[in-house]
Amino acid sequence: MINLAPEQFGMQPDEVFRNADFVVTAFTCEEAGQVLTLANRRGTLTVLPYRGLTIWDAEFDGYSLKSGRRSARAGKGKPVGGVAFHSPWLQQDSLLAGMQRIGLQVEGDTLALYGSGELSHPRCRVRPALRLTADSAQFAIEMQITNLADEPLPLNYVCHLNYGCIPDAVFRQNLPAPALAPHGNVAEQEMLCSDDLSLYVDQAEFFMLASKGRRYVTRFSTAQFNYGLRPITQQGSQRLFRFVQPATCSPYMPDGAAVKMLGGGKMREFRVTTGVV
Secondary structure, three states: OEEEOHHHOOOOOEEEEEOOOOEEEEEEEOOOEEEEEEEOOOEEEEEEOOOOOEEEEEEEOOEEOOOOOEOOOOHHHOOOOOOOEEOOOOOHHHHHOOOOEEEEEEEOOEEEEEEEEEEEOOEEEEEEEEEEEOOOOEEEEEEEEEEOOOOOEEOOOEOEEOOOOOOOOEEEEOOOHHHHOOOOOHHHOOEEEOOOHHHOOOEEEEEEEOHHHOEEEEEEEOOOOOEEEEEEEEEOOEEEEOOOEEEOOOOOOOOOOOOOEEOOOOEEEEEEEEEEO
């Protein structure tokens, strides 16, 4: 394990790790603060390590996944644009302030970035992780949560995958049509929500097929994430669907409906794999 310290993030890029498969660079920029880049031969994850391992950008095969266009960068390697992806944790303000330890580890052909911290509201320990495999354009976003309180902790989490909205994209998944049937009038909604996916498959797999042969995939266990959310974006006169976001609950659950809870002293893990096929 290579432990990283805040003082390693200077204004000039500092290569903190390199081998035949990966290069990891640390720096600080005005726009995003402390930044790590995890690079393999296919591309780069730009990560905000002390902000819950939030992924600022994910660029593979010459495309930024968050924009769907050729990626653009400001001078000296500074990332631009909004956050791309982050772990399944809705209370981001607490999480952003909670990372106290950051470390790198190479496990075979996989580079892992770990974070660890404790939050006071709610009282819990969070351990996010990112994994990038050599020669792969797919990566894993993970979160381990331990409830340090005596009272149960609600598990209302969404893994926010901020893929670019690609016109004319084709969506495929390993699920029957009833699992994805919308609730109510689609024209009045800003987000589509699936049925409980654990009723259909153990492992959900969603594809977004774009132009020029580009294909994106998101995979997750339906025991961890029961639902798939698909935000709707208005572009001119068109309403376009975004790529799936795994969730532990439906935004359309009636008041008083049962919510997943994590008992006192208990631990749960979440994992989403996403990227370019």
